[in-house]
Amino acid sequence: MPKIDIDGTDEINGTGYPPPFDQLVAGRHRKKLGDAGGLTQFGVNLTRLTPGAGSAQRHWHRNEDEFVYILSGEATLIENEGETILRPGDAATFKAGIENGHHLVNRSDADLLYLEIGTRAIEESGEYSDIDMTFHKDASGAGYKHKDGTPY
Numbered sequence: 001m002p003k004i005d006i007d008g009t010d011e012i013n014g015t016g017y018p019p020p021f022d023q024l025v026a027g028r029h030r031k032k033l034g035d036a037g038g039l040t041q042f043g044v045n046l047t048r049l050t051p052g053a054g055s056a057q058r059h060w061h062r063n064e065d066e067f068v069y070i071l072s073g074e075a076t077l078i079e080n081e082g083e084t085i086l087r088p089g090d091a092a093t094f095k096a097g098i099e100n101g102h103h104l105v106n107r108s109d110a111d112l113l114y115l116e117i118g119t120r121a122i123e124e125s126g127e128y129s130d131i132d133m134t135f136h137k138d139a140s141g142a143g144y145k146h147k148d149g150t151p152y
């Protein structure tokens with residue numbers, strides 16, 4: 001059946017980021033709706049950020065497009081060009097290969113709820129704009145490295 005039981009979908013709170021970079025996303029909670037529906041070509045997450053939490057470290061992808069749509073609350077989109085406030089009904093897109101580090105931060109005193117949608121490339125890599133970290137995934141796995149190539 002195509003209908004997803006959103007209330008019955010587990011909310012995941014966790015990251016693979018090494019310390020101390022994991023602290024920013026400690027208040028990020030996701031329901032992986034695309035996985036729950038069996039999708040394989042793109043991911044869809046219903047994401048909740050508690051006050052003070054970030055969606056990720058500021059980053060960009062070489063091979064995967066991203067899209068976010070704000071459902072409730074207020075997000076501060078931070079990217080190379082500066083900051084933009086996003087409210088319910090607002091959307092933002094991030095094209096693969098554009099070196100524009102971005103993330104959302106919840107600077108309000110209420111939860112932020114949004115949809116994040118992204119392609120699922122077999123091989124992916126990218127960089128974190130504000131910290132000494134890169135990411136890479138391929139068929140053999142995924143991981144984080146310093147920008148000089150040293151693994152975390």
